[in-house]
Amino acid sequence: MQTFIKNLPKAELHLHIEGTFEPELLFEIAHRNNIPLKYPTVDALKEAYSFDCLQDFLDIYYQGADALLTEQDFYDLTYSYLTKCAEQNVRHTEIMFDPQTHTDRGVQFSTVIHGIYRAVEAAKENLNVSALLIMSYLRHLSEESAFRTLEHSIPYKHMITAVGLDSSEKGNPPSKFQRVFKASIEEGFIPVAHAGEEGGPDYIWEALDVLHIKRIDHGNNCLQDEKLVQEIIKRDIALTVCPLSNTALQVVKDLKDHSLKKMMNLGIQTTINSDDPAYFGGQVNQNYIDTQKALNLTKADIYQLAKNSFKYSFLPEPDKAIHIAELDAYYLANK
Numbered sequence: 001m002q003t004f005i006k007n008l009p010k011a012e013l014h015l016h017i018e019g020t021f022e023p024e025l026l027f028e029i030a031h032r033n034n035i036p037l038k039y040p041t042v043d044a045l046k047e048a049y050s051f052d053c054l055q056d057f058l059d060i061y062y063q064g065a066d067a068l069l070t071e072q073d074f075y076d077l078t079y080s081y082l083t084k085c086a087e088q089n090v091r092h093t094e095i096m097f098d099p100q101t102h103t104d105r106g107v108q109f110s111t112v113i114h115g116i117y118r119a120v121e122a123a124k125e126n127l128n129v130s131a132l133l134i135m136s137y138l139r140h141l142s143e144e145s146a147f148r149t150l151e152h153s154i155p156y157k158h159m160i161t162a163v164g165l166d167s168s169e170k171g172n173p174p175s176k177f178q179r180v181f182k183a184s185i186e187e188g189f190i191p192v193a194h195a196g197e198e199g200g201p202d203y204i205w206e207a208l209d210v211l212h213i214k215r216i217d218h219g220n221n222c223l224q225d226e227k228l229v230q231e232i233i234k235r236d237i238a239l240t241v242c243p244l245s246n247t248a249l250q251v252v253k254d255l256k257d258h259s260l261k262k263m264m265n266l267g268i269q270t271t272i273n274s275d276d277p278a279y280f281g282g283q284v285n286q287n288y289i290d291t292q293k294a295l296n297l298t299k300a301d302i303y304q305l306a307k308n309s310f311k312y313s314f315l316p317e318p319d320k321a322i323h324i325a326e327l328d329a330y331y332l333a334n335k
């Protein structure tokens with residue numbers, strides 16, 4: 001089963017580039033930028049990666065991101081993640097980045113986007129991995145700040161496919177960003193949002209009805225509302241589920257309690273993703289492997305999850321078909 005998962009062609013649809021910042025690279029980049037770190041060693045930093053909730057994690061995650069200053073830093077971070085994609089047979093990835101985390105520290109939007117995009121282009125050429133970008137607004141900041149970010153992004157519109165909404169969920173409902181999402185859609189961006197990770201079903205309803213999102217990031221708490229489940233199925237909206245993130249942030253106590261299989265049985269379209277792999281103890285393949293074990297997923301389930309990862313990506317339809325044909329051939333030969 002492990003070999004089946006490792007060699008399986010797949011896509012990753014929920015990934016924060018700042019969350020791929022491995023401690024070793026973080027130390028290297030902080031050192032070359034002369035940025036002092038709170039932790040004396042890589043091991044001391046790793047020990048701090050124990051979280052009670054989302055906010056606990058975000059506090060450390062934003063500290064780590066402070067080491068990123070130059071275009072080369074963003075390039076190195078992104079290329080390092082894309083190398084891991086190639087090693088895991090991730091053929092396509094949709095990368096979230098948080099511009100405000102950087103622009104609020106005085107780093108130019110252009111520095112961030114050029115570094116990330118240059119790595120995306122290099123990976124397409126050298127690693128046979130495709131990637132597209134999701135510019136995510138930080139929901140703990142104001143809508144006005146999100147509008148400024150949207151404005152910054154306009155000259156780079158051709159490099160960005162979608163907009164997202166992340167950071168501290170509780171107390172920051174999707175409706176807070178109604179106008180900036182409307183404006184983003186008018187600029188041609190596809191809307192997605194984190195919803196129902198710590199927030200309730202009402203936040204997922206808002207993400208659907210107020211922000212008009214095309215994919216739900218996490219969405220775990222949809223199961224508390226039967227009508228919502230039926231609506232998600234009816235609208236054919238996929239959930240980007242992140243099992244190891246959920247246990248790391250205590251959204252789910254134990255992987256055995258994870259509702260992924262229940263979601264699948266109900267007819268909700270789900271995918272498996274790593275969210276912030278440097279912080280949550282596993283890349284996307286580890287998420288597949290651990291979840292398969294915990295929930296007794298069959299090869300048919302794993303195939304369905306990988307198929308969804310292509311089907312619910314934002315790739316053009318002909319590209320999806322090519323990936324799914326490769327996946328089908330793989331499944332037929334290995335089931």
Ligand code: ADE
Nearest residue numbers: 016166167168194275276
């Ligand atoms: N930013 C990075 N990871 C996140 C998560 N799991 N939820 C909300 N915001 C995030």
Ligand code: ZN
Nearest residue numbers: 016166217275
């Ligand atoms: Zn996330």
